[in-house]
Amino acid sequence: GAGVSQSPRYKVAKRGRDVALRCDSISGHVTLYWYRQTLGQGSEVLTYSQSDAQRDKSGRPSGRFSAERPERSVSTLKIQRTEQGDSAVYLCASLRPGSVGTEAFFGQGTRLTVV
Amino acid sequence: KNEVEQSPQNLTAQEGEFITINCSYSVGISALHWLQQHPGGGIVSLFMLSSGKKKHGRLIATINIQEKHSSLHITASHPRDSAVYICAVRCRKGSQGNLIFGKGTKLSVKP
Numbered sequence: 001g002a003g004v005s006q007s008p009r010y011k012v013a014k015r016g017r018d019v020a021l022r023c024d025s026i027s028g029h030v031t032l033y034w035y036r037q038t039l040g041q042g043s044e045v046l047t048y049s050q051s052d053a054q055r056d057k058s059g060r061p062s063g064r065f066s067a068e069r070p071e072r073s074v075s076t077l078k079i080q081r082t083e084q085g086d087s088a089v090y091l092c093a094s095l096r097p098g099s100v101g102t103e104a105f106f107g108q109g110t111r112l113t114v115v
Numbered sequence: 116k117n118e119v120e121q122s123p124q125n126l127t128a129q130e131g132e133f134i135t136i137n138c139s140y141s142v143g144i145s146a147l148h149w150l151q152q153h154p155g156g157g158i159v160s161l162f163m164l165s166s167g168k169k170k171h172g173r174l175i176a177t178i179n180i181q182e183k184h185s186s187l188h189i190t191a192s193h194p195r196d197s198a199v200y201i202c203a204v205r206c207r208k209g210s211q212g213n214l215i216f217g218k219g220t221k222l223s224v225k226p
């Protein structure tokens with residue numbers, strides 16, 4: 001399709017388990033962000049990558065979050081040893097230079113519930 | 116102090132009212148986004164602005180680069196406009212240009 005898609009839409013994980021979330025962005029897009037939204041805490045960026053980086057750069061102090069880019073238009077966010085505080089909606093945003101500045105395209109998100 | 120501040124945090128309006136949500140930021144930016152998130156979690160990108168004003172249907176977004184301020188207006192509000200509205204800025208920081216998000220404004224429009 002023409003947009004950014006994420007899978008799965010919903011994920012339930014037991015505390016302490018690792019989870020992997022997928023983002024299919026748009027071919028030709030340069031930068032891809034992973035961020036999450038929690039009730040009451042708003043949004044925070046987890047990691048981002050440029051198009052030629054296999055490994056993403058984490059903006060988080062905790063090493064439990066990492067992202068890999070096995071293909072240029074695909075990113076996988078990995079969360080190790082999930083905690084209940086990780087319950088949130090995880091979103092990816094794909095950016096590309098446009099004629100009037102950077103355009104951003106957002107996925108629909110994955111709602112993660114850690115039990 | 117957050118680099119992106121939104122106000123109000125919560126807003127309740129009656130159907131038909133004119134609504135304004137504000138966003139102030141303290142960093143140099145290359146673009147500002149207004150996003151809409153419905154209770155199901157999906158996010159829709161409403162506008163991307165680097166200057167001036169944009170209009171789409173009942174939604175209007177404005178930005179004042181000198182004052183580092185943007186507003187999102189909804190005319191003739193409707194219950195289906197109930198959502199969280201998020202302001203996000205793309206910083207002009209080196210070559211990476213981080214995205215910084217506001218905490219969102221929760222809008223509830225009553226019939």
